Amino acid sequence: MKTIDDLDVSGKRVFVRADLNVPLNGTTITDDGRIRAVAPTITALLERGARVVVASHLGRPKGAPDPHFSLAPVAVRLGELLGKPVAFAADTVGDSAKATVAALGDGEVTLLENLRFNAGETSKDDAERGAFADQLAELAELYVGDGFGAVHRKHASVYDLPARLPHAAGLLIEKELGVLKRLTEDVRRPYAVVLGGSKVSDKVGVIDNLLGKADRILIGGGMMFTFLKALGHEVGASLLQEDQIPVALEYLERAKASGVEFIIPVDTAVAGGFPDLKTGAPVEDFEVVDVDAIPAGKLGLDIGPKTAALFAEKLADAKTVFWNGPMGVFEHPQFADGTRAVAQALLTASTPPGDAFTVVGGGDSAAAVRTLGFDENKFGHISTGGGASLEYLEGKTLPGIAALEA
Numbered sequence: 001m002k003t004i005d006d007l008d009v010s011g012k013r014v015f016v017r018a019d020l021n022v023p024l025n026g027t028t029i030t031d032d033g034r035i036r037a038v039a040p041t042i043t044a045l046l047e048r049g050a051r052v053v054v055a056s057h058l059g060r061p062k063g064a065p066d067p068h069f070s071l072a073p074v075a076v077r078l079g080e081l082l083g084k085p086v087a088f089a090a091d092t093v094g095d096s097a098k099a100t101v102a103a104l105g106d107g108e109v110t111l112l113e114n115l116r117f118n119a120g121e122t123s124k125d126d127a128e129r130g131a132f133a134d135q136l137a138e139l140a141e142l143y144v145g146d147g148f149g150a151v152h153r154k155h156a157s158v159y160d161l162p163a164r165l166p167h168a169a170g171l172l173i174e175k176e177l178g179v180l181k182r183l184t185e186d187v188r189r190p191y192a193v194v195l196g197g198s199k200v201s202d203k204v205g206v207i208d209n210l211l212g213k214a215d216r217i218l219i220g221g222g223m224m225f226t227f228l229k230a231l232g233h234e235v236g237a238s239l240l241q242e243d244q245i246p247v248a249l250e251y252l253e254r255a256k257a258s259g260v261e262f263i264i265p266v267d268t269a270v271a272g273g274f275p276d277l278k279t280g281a282p283v284e285d286f287e288v289v290d291v292d293a294i295p296a297g298k299l300g301l302d303i304g305p306k307t308a309a310l311f312a313e314k315l316a317d318a319k320t321v322f323w324n325g326p327m328g329v330f331e332h333p334q335f336a337d338g339t340r341a342v343a344q345a346l347l348t349a350s351t352p353p354g355d356a357f358t359v360v361g362g363g364d365s366a367a368a369v370r371t372l373g374f375d376e377n378k379f380g381h382i383s384t385g386g387g388a389s390l391e392y393l394e395g396k397t398l399p400g401i402a403a404l405e406a
């Protein structure tokens with residue numbers, strides 16, 4: 001795989017596929033980690049006299065412009081981080097993009113509007129994606145792939161565009177791949193994996209592969225209820241993926257057979273409804289219950305304190321830890337304790353004499369660590385890609401990496 005050092009970028013238009021999919025509250029960026037993560041690549045290209053055209057997706061618009069998902073606030077923040085103005089194009093391949101790119105001088109940078117405002121970006125139809133990639137290719141002479149959080153997507157800007165331009169991997173992708181190698185080759189043991197979050201079916205697959213690699217698998221977040229239900233507990237109105245119950249049971253069996261410790265929560269923080277994340281208003285019917293006593297109609301929204309202590313104990317002597325997915329709805333103060341406890345446990349394991357290699361992966365997980373006030377530099381690595389990291393650990397081919405290797 002080529003790196004940016006292998007490209008002669010001076011005076012050239014360089015398309016940088018970044019992942020600037022940051023969490024927003026209205027037009028306020030609540031965590032700028034993904035913008036900071038790609039800034040070194042952009043700066044390196046600008047210093048070498050490139051004309052940099054940055055592109056990204058944001059959220060899940062439906063293939064047409066939608067002001068809720070505009071990258072305009074990101075352009076402002078990117079400019080602050082780079083210390084130079086970022087010209088913002090009001091479209092991706094239209095008149096505004098063409099004019100903005102044409103006006104770029106050496107060492108100048110523009111950000112295009114959301115790639116997913118164009119149906120071709122995510123299309124399952126190769127021809128439709130290809131046609132959009134052709135339009136993107138007209139904007140640049142070189143391609144740098146640095147959107148690690150999107151490399152598991154077979155999208156036009158990730159997969160089809162690099163086939164059309166001389167290409168290289170950016171600094172972020174190089175770094176992320178280095179970390180993932182450390183999690184798959186010569187792993188220091190015990191190796192513990194903590195899984196949580198809300199995208200249950202996305203994440204169940206990784207367990208299959210981890211059963212042969214990890215020593216301990218800890219389950220929290222929305223996924224825990226599928227396992228609890230599989231074990232015969234009632235889970236009230238909690239997030240549940242009924243169709244995954246047989247798979248959950250199979251994993252529990254295989255874990256037992258292969259000596260992998262599978263750790264399921266023993267208590268949970270529940271409420272009568274989903275909390276208001278915008279206002280953070282306290283939930284009145286909050287309570288912590290054991291997992292065999294989840295009241296009908298109530299939702300489990302975090303692991304409980306007994307589980308947090310159990311998880312901390314299971315992480316204390318680990319030498320390698322990979323964590324993806326918050327333990328609860330950490331965006332609300334009443335349901336952030338489990339996530340905070342796991343973050344603290346990783347930090348404790350990282351610090352000598354623990355000296356573990358700790359990796360946090362996932363957009364929300366990384367945002368959680370930072371918004372809960374932890375110093376990100378104290379972790380081994382905070383990855384910008386959850387799905388991408390998981391698919392790599394599952395042993396899948398990542399389309400965006402394959403395209404850069406070709």
Ligand code: ADP
Nearest residue numbers: 197198199221222301328329362363364365386
């Ligand atoms: P990541 O981005 O780190 O891969 P996900 O996107 O899978 O993580 O999940 C993050 C989301 O999961 C958070 O917004 C959080 O509120 C939510 N979540 C965690 N636990 C629960 C739960 N028990 N019920 C519903 N949502 C949950």
Ligand code: MG
Nearest residue numbers: 362363364386
């Ligand atoms: Mg997420």
